[in-house]
Amino acid sequence: MNILILGPGAVGSLWATKFQLAGHHVSLWGRTSESELSLQLDDAPFTTYSNQSISSLQEADLILITVKAWQVESAIEPLLPHINADTIVMLMHNGMGTAEWLASKLSANPIVIATTTHGAYKPSKQQVLHTGHGYTQLGGFNAKGAQCDFLAEVMNHALPEVNWNPNINGALWIKLAINCAINPLTAIHQCKNGELAGAEFTTELVNITHELVEVMNKEEIEVEFGSLYATIMQVVNATAANYSSMRQDVFHKRRTEIDFITGYLLQAAKKHHISTPENAKLYQHIKQIEQSWTEQ
Structure with a gap:
């Protein structure tokens, strides 16, 4: 070809x-x-x-x-x-x-x-x-x-x-969910993926996942909290020594993909009138970080 x-x-x-x-x-x-x-x-x-x-x-x-x-x-x-x-x-x-x-x-x-x-x-x-x-x-x-x-x-x-x-949309949503959970947190805290397994992140990750499940179900992606949370933590542990792409972008002061990760989730949530305060907070934090570079 x-x-x-x-x-x-x-x-x-x-x-x-x-x-x-x-x-x-x-x-x-x-x-x-x-x-x-x-x-x-x-x-x-x-x-x-x-x-x-x-x-x-x-x-x-x-x-x-x-x-x-x-x-x-x-x-x-x-x-x-x-x-x-x-x-x-x-x-x-x-x-x-x-x-x-x-x-x-x-x-x-x-x-x-x-x-x-x-x-x-x-x-x-x-x-x-x-x-x-x-x-x-x-x-x-x-x-x-x-x-x-x-x-x-x-x-x-x-x-x-x-x-x-044939159901690539479902696969993309699962990957989006993993990225929504891991990328902003590792970028904000400038940590490796594995550090998210620490107890201090548990409540936040649980809340993020609950919001994801609610939006995904409205998008006709069949997923329940237990399996999605387990998938997210499996990736956290499997990539424990890695830095996420968003962490790297923030570290090097490059524009992130937040608009197409958490931003996409927030758009879908808005469409279905679903409140997603935890993900919205992460989105705003990353946007503020990006804005701080241009204001210098």
């Missing part, structure tokens, strides 16, 4: 190198205007990719968007006139809320949503490290996207394990 990666950060670079090794024709669309970019996966030899090539964009069978949620609109807007109506467009990022906008701009295209737990890290511009093996789920966002289940096999061949999930 002709595959274009929009946003060759850590996750985008991981998929680019894995797709290339699997025999696909891969091109990149990064922020730099250089016509070629080289990437090295772990200790493997460097591979070179075309960058910002209009012809590669026009010929793409699949565009994989791996920029952060808040970057999606500005990243793909200039590309829209050149995207073929048959090109599959796939979103892979934390948070929710970008697919609706994308589908409105590319109404003729198959839109697919993906979520992955693979770990990737770029110690330098050209090297990407595969830091943790995970699991990727795909599903269709629109009717044409729902017909793209063959992509699971294509991607599984490149970076297993990949499965097609």
Whole structure:
């Protein structure tokens, strides 16, 4: 396949190198205007990719968007006139809320949503490290996207394990719930994920989870408190030594994905007239932190 990666950060670079090794024709669309970019996966030899090539964009069978949620609109807007109506467009990022906008701009295209737990890290511009093996789920966002289940096999061949999930919305909500619980707290307290297992966070995490369950049930996601809380704490413990992406963004004074994580939850809660004071408090705290950087 002709595959274009929009946003060759850590996750985008991981998929680019894995797709290339699997025999696909891969091109990149990064922020730099250089016509070629080289990437090295772990200790493997460097591979070179075309960058910002209009012809590669026009010929793409699949565009994989791996920029952060808040970057999606500005990243793909200039590309829209050149995207073929048959090109599959796939979103892979934390948070929710970008697919609706994308589908409105590319109404003729198959839109697919993906979520992955693979770990990737770029110690330098050209090297990407595969830091943790995970699991990727795909599903269709629109009717044409729902017909793209063959992509699971294509991607599984490149970076297993990949499965097609007809109920991708449910999977995305579970991931959103985990992010709502872990990311803001670790960002505010500048701590590792595992520290949330401490007794001082129990009441807050319980309250956050109760609010999540109420909203998710109204969104027709069947979940009950015990199982969701257990899932959240399982991730806290499994990733105990890790810093969340939001913690890292706050540490480096970068814009966070709070609007597409807790912000998305609050929008859904408002729609259903549900009170979510615990999550609202976390949202406001992160927004205040972000605002303090611009005021300096």
